[in-house]
Amino acid sequence: MRVFRLHVNGDPVEVAAPEHWTLLEVLRYQLGLTGSKQGCDKGDCGACTVLVDGTPTLSCLSLAATVEDQQITTIEGLLPAHRAAGGEGADPLQESFDESGALQCGFCQPGMILSAKALLAENPDPSAAEIKESLAGNLCRCTGYTQIYEAVLAAAKADMHAAISTDSAKEVQS
Amino acid sequence: MAARDQHGAEAPWDQGFRVVGKENRKVDGLSKATGEAIYTDDIQLPGMLHAKMLRSPHPHARVLSVDTSKAEALPGVVGVLVGAELPVRYGVIPWTPDETALAVDKVRFIGDEVAAVAAVDEDTANEALDLIEVEYEVLDAILDPEQALVTPEPPIHEDRKRRDNISKHVELEFGDVAAQVEDADVVIEGDYTFHSTTHAAIEPHCAVAQPNSDGRITLWSSTQITHYVHRALARVLELDPARIRVIQPCLGGGFGGKSDPFSLEFVVAQLALKTGRPVKMLWTREEVFYAHRGRHPMKMHYRTTAKADGTITGVDAKLLIDGGSYSSFGLVTTYYSGQLLTGPYAFPNYRFDSTRVFTNRPPNGPKRGHGSVQPRFAFEIQLDEVAEQLSIDPIEIRRRNFLGEHTETVNGQRVTSNGFMQCLEEVEKASDWRERRGKLPFGRGLGVAGSMYISGTNYPVYPNKMPQAGVQLKIDRSGLVTVFTGGNDIGQGSNSMVAYLVAEELGIKVEHVKVVAADTDLCPVDLGAYSSRVTFMVGNAAIDGARKLRKQIVEAVAKNWEVEPRDVRLMDGTVVDLSAEARSMTHVEAFHLAEEMFDTLGSTGAYNTPTLGGDYRGGTIGSSPAYSFTAHVADVEVDTETGRITVNKVWVAHDCGRALNPMIVRGQMEGSTYMGAAEVSLESHHLNRFGLHAGPSLLDYRIPTSVDTPELEALIVESIDPEGPFGAKEAGEGPLHSTIPAIANAVFDAVGIRLRHLPFTPAKVLAALRAKEEQA
Numbered sequence: 033m034r035v036f037r038l039h040v041n042g043d044p045v046e047v048a049a050p051e052h053w054t055l056l057e058v059l060r061y062q063l064g065l066t067g068s069k070q071g072c073d074k075g076d077c078g079a080c081t082v083l084v085d086g087t088p089t090l091s092c093l094s095l096a097a098t099v100e101d102q103q104i105t106t107i108e109g110l111l112p113a114h115r116a117a118g119g120e121g122a123d124p125l126q127e128s129f130d131e132s133g134a135l136q137c138g139f140c141q142p143g144m145i146l147s148a149k150a151l152l153a154e155n156p157d158p159s160a161a162e163i164k165e166s167l168a169g170n171l172c173r174c175t176g177y178t179q180i181y182e183a184v185l186a187a188a189k190a191d192m193h194a195a196i197s198t199d200s201a202k203e204v205q206s
Numbered sequence: 207m208a209a210r211d212q213h214g215a216e217a218p219w220d221q222g223f224r225v226v227g228k229e230n231r232k233v234d235g236l237s238k239a240t241g242e243a244i245y246t247d248d249i250q251l252p253g254m255l256h257a258k259m260l261r262s263p264h265p266h267a268r269v270l271s272v273d274t275s276k277a278e279a280l281p282g283v284v285g286v287l288v289g290a291e292l293p294v295r296y297g298v299i300p301w302t303p304d305e306t307a308l309a310v311d312k313v314r315f316i317g318d319e320v321a322a323v324a325a326v327d328e329d330t331a332n333e334a335l336d337l338i339e340v341e342y343e344v345l346d347a348i349l350d351p352e353q354a355l356v357t358p359e360p361p362i363h364e365d366r367k368r369r370d371n372i373s374k375h376v377e378l379e380f381g382d383v384a385a386q387v388e389d390a391d392v393v394i395e396g397d398y399t400f401h402s403t404t405h406a407a408i409e410p411h412c413a414v415a416q417p418n419s420d421g422r423i424t425l426w427s428s429t430q431i432t433h434y435v436h437r438a439l440a441r442v443l444e445l446d447p448a449r450i451r452v453i454q455p456c457l458g459g460g461f462g463g464k465s466d467p468f469s470l471e472f473v474v475a476q477l478a479l480k481t482g483r484p485v486k487m488l489w490t491r492e493e494v495f496y497a498h499r500g501r502h503p504m505k506m507h508y509r510t511t512a513k514a515d516g517t518i519t520g521v522d523a524k525l526l527i528d529g530g531s532y533s534s535f536g537l538v539t540t541y542y543s544g545q546l547l548t549g550p551y552a553f554p555n556y557r558f559d560s561t562r563v564f565t566n567r568p569p570n571g572p573k574r575g576h577g578s579v580q581p582r583f584a585f586e587i588q589l590d591e592v593a594e595q596l597s598i599d600p601i602e603i604r605r606r607n608f609l610g611e612h613t614e615t616v617n618g619q620r621v622t623s624n625g626f627m628q629c630l631e632e633v634e635k636a637s638d639w640r641e642r643r644g645k646l647p648f649g650r651g652l653g654v655a656g657s658m659y660i661s662g663t664n665y666p667v668y669p670n671k672m673p674q675a676g677v678q679l680k681i682d683r684s685g686l687v688t689v690f691t692g693g694n695d696i697g698q699g700s701n702s703m704v705a706y707l708v709a710e711e712l713g714i715k716v717e718h719v720k721v722v723a724a725d726t727d728l729c730p731v732d733l734g735a736y737s738s739r740v741t742f743m744v745g746n747a748a749i750d751g752a753r754k755l756r757k758q759i760v761e762a763v764a765k766n767w768e769v770e771p772r773d774v775r776l777m778d779g780t781v782v783d784l785s786a787e788a789r790s791m792t793h794v795e796a797f798h799l800a801e802e803m804f805d806t807l808g809s810t811g812a813y814n815t816p817t818l819g820g821d822y823r824g825g826t827i828g829s830s831p832a833y834s835f836t837a838h839v840a841d842v843e844v845d846t847e848t849g850r851i852t853v854n855k856v857w858v859a860h861d862c863g864r865a866l867n868p869m870i871v872r873g874q875m876e877g878s879t880y881m882g883a884a885e886v887s888l889e890s891h892h893l894n895r896f897g898l899h900a901g902p903s904l905l906d907y908r909i910p911t912s913v914d915t916p917e918l919e920a921l922i923v924e925s926i927d928p929e930g931p932f933g934a935k936e937a938g939e940g941p942l943h944s945t946i947p948a949i950a951n952a953v954f955d956a957v958g959i960r961l962r963h964l965p966f967t968p969a970k971v972l973a974a975l976r977a978k979e980e981q982a
């Protein structure tokens with residue numbers, strides 16, 4: 033056992049767990065953040081994807097001890113962050129995944145949504161090919177991916193729309 | 207009687223559908239997108255133990271002794287279980303109970319379960335497994351189905367009436383196939399192979415059991431069949447079923463891979479009873495590959511006879527089915543392998559001779575398109591060969607043999623709605639078939655195939671005359687309607703479907719319907735998510751239950767307003783008076799009026815199939831209240847240097863009766879087509895010659911990533927079934943079938959080779975290209 037000092041979804045947390053535990057194990061079984069899923073525990077499926085300092089990371093392959101100084105975002109962190117920023121409902125990506133029918137069994141989706149989140153942060157206007165490429169590490173067994181691409185495209189569009197309207201709102205104000 | 211009510215395909219209120227047919231969100235979508243949804247492995251209980259399974263390293267062996275004393279002595283180990291403690295046999299089909307929770311006398315495949323340990327954590331449990339000493343007497347293993355056929359000794363299952371390795375044999379003939387050969391203008395005969403593939407749902411199997419202080423036990427399990435698990439648990443644990451509660455939490459994909467009772471369910475339950483503590487077992491990905499129940503490999507021989515105009519006169523099939531080590535659904539698989547081929551084309555004469563054998567391989571079972579994807583693969587290629595021989599366009603030959611609607615198949619199955627012709631038209635148009643097929647540059651081609659599938663079957667696994675699906679509705683004074691259903695939402699959206707239908711029928715908003723599902727303490731029985739039965743059966747039951755309530759609500763409002771019931775209309779949560787006087791109230795007020803008049807409100811709804819099926823042994827297996835129809839066109843490229851097949855695009859047209867939510871139907875069609883395309887050249891559940899899995903990981907098994915998946919275009923066809931819930935039929939399995947032969951037929955169009963043996967590896971492609979060159 034050792035105590036890990038982590039930063040999860042903006043919260044500083046101290047948690048005791050066996051030294052060799054992965055970030056996924058600590059998140060799921062010690063912190064109760066079960067939104068990150070385990071589909072293979074060996075780096076194949078991407079269901080355990082979380083963001084570490086904004087970068088999609090396989091938490092099943094990351095020892096908790098290696099990420100103590102970094103900011104970890106799990107799927108549970110998106111909605112509160114969106115609300116804290118003054119938004120309504122869930123994160124636009126979560127909303128668009130729901131609206132596009134991309135969520136079948138949902139097991140791959142927390143990882144999928146976080147990968148998409150990182151993509152849009154870096155590239156707010158991705159092409160279909162770029163979306164495909166950036167989600168290649170997240171396996172989905174239900175959808176055939178099509179509705180997932182549609183969800184990401186729709187979210188990108190909504191984001192751009194929001195960005196434009198805040199910009200113009202600012203212009204109006206100034 | 208209610209159970210056999212037909213509700214009709216039309217909207218319940220005269221203003222047309224308000225909910226059905228719209229792209230509504232799913233009832234659980236956001237909870238899955240935010241991580242709030244609870245799956246089985248997300249359940250953590252105070253004091254919970256973690257269990258692990260010891261598995262056989264031999265494909266076939268007698269278990270002489272199991273010594274667990276050292277494991278029991280390991281600090282942190284709380285409970286150990288061996289086969290002798292749970293000797294009662296079970297099987298999803300009650301006629302063939304040949305499984306035990308842990309090996310009692312024999313192990314029958316590498317990975318067969320032998321013993322289990324519950325400990326304070328997984329590491330300790332794993333350590334304890336190493337300390338269990340098992341003495342085996344290794345037996346000859348049979349890994350090849352051909353060998354199983356001719357090798358009665360050693361029988362893999364020894365205490366059956368027959369002493370051989372045949373699991374099931376079915377031979378049925380309708381008409382006279384042999385007589386057609388002489389008069390035929392064309393006879394095509396050939397061998398086809400379907401290899402082994404598996405479901406690979408992203409969620410591994412998991413079960414958690416909690417012993418309750420009142421002597422009851424609760425089991426949460428990643429299952430598609432709560433009701434059958436409930437029955438099997440009672441049988442194996444020898445407990446009163448009324449003392450067992452089975453709950454299916456959110457399920458991370460099934461595809462038929464969670465449709466059997468699995469050893470972990472019995473083991474955690476027994477360990478929980480034994481230790482008095484909650485116990486969880488989560489299988490590793492590797493264990494899931496061995497648990498398998500995947501698609502049965504088949505060796506198939508087909509002979510089709512046809513007239514010069516392309517009309518089929520007879521189809522003769524002989525199939526050898528590799529069942530693996532246990533029966534599972536095998537009895538049904540053997541029938542399905544023949545019974546489900548008799549549409550969308552009319553065969554005047556048909557024979558099939560299917561034999562399922564036992565081998566020392568992980569057990570095979572139902573994978574999406576149970577038992578009928580393999581024959582469909584063979585037959586649709588053969589039909590293409592007939593077309594080629596007669597120089598008939600492959601779509602045209604499929605039209606000429608169309609079965610028709612409201613008719614009967616040669617094996618006595620009643621077919622109601624049938625939108626297959628429109629499916630063909632849709633894929634023909636969308637793929638620009640007429641302009642492109644046969645005209646693309648060498649190396650690129652288009653192929654077509656069609657298929658049919660069941661919307662549930664009237665064979666209820668265990669014989670009984672009770673409804674196949676039941677729901678219960680409860681009304682709260684807040685206006686919330688809670689629907690209790692035994693139906694298993696496995697990601698296909700059945701809970702959403704129930705909410706849409708109840709909202710439509712009652713004229714309220716979807717957000718005022720809450721669905722509680724798959725909990726045997728709370729919900730009326732439904733038989734489970736298999737054979738594509740849920741939309742049809744649970745859907746009809748939901749309408750049945752809601753319609754009864756609606757009658758009471760309308761009556762109460764009519765009385766209050768002093769108008770005729772026909773003047774009361776509910777719509778989107780508002781009740782309006784259609785008579786001269788314009789007035790309205792909310793649905794909540796209407797519910798209150800109804801509660802005043804009828805006391806506490808609630809209702810039940812049920813569905814059972816009408817009497818169906820041919821009048822012969824097995825005639826009800828594969829008979830369905832409605833059939834769905836599909837056509838695929840695939841656009842492929844074949845690299846003649848490397849032998850690699852690239853599927854550029856697949857168009858899938860599917861007749862789902864009525865699309866209750868087109869967005870969800872599309873998702874099912876795309877997901878099915880993706881899964882079929884993956885079976886062509888990527889996926890293979892391959893065992894080496896010792897019976898060891900060649901690569902039990904998602905990466906080695908090669909399920910497609912986003913970049914490996916072809917472009918998919920779903921084209922919904924609505925034939926509006928007279929008996930389906932508001933006209934709906936299935937959409938979750940049918941659209942897989944013809945993907946595979948469409949790709950095979952496209953390869954022929956691209957480079958002129960007929961590939962008949964899956965998987966289509968580059969080596970096979972290159973060999974076929976070479977053979978073709980040599981011939982030329």
Ligand code: FES
Nearest residue numbers: 073075077078092
């Ligand atoms: S669980 Fe981490 S990649 Fe599969």
Ligand code: FES
Nearest residue numbers: 137138172173174
């Ligand atoms: S939605 Fe089920 S695995 Fe992606």
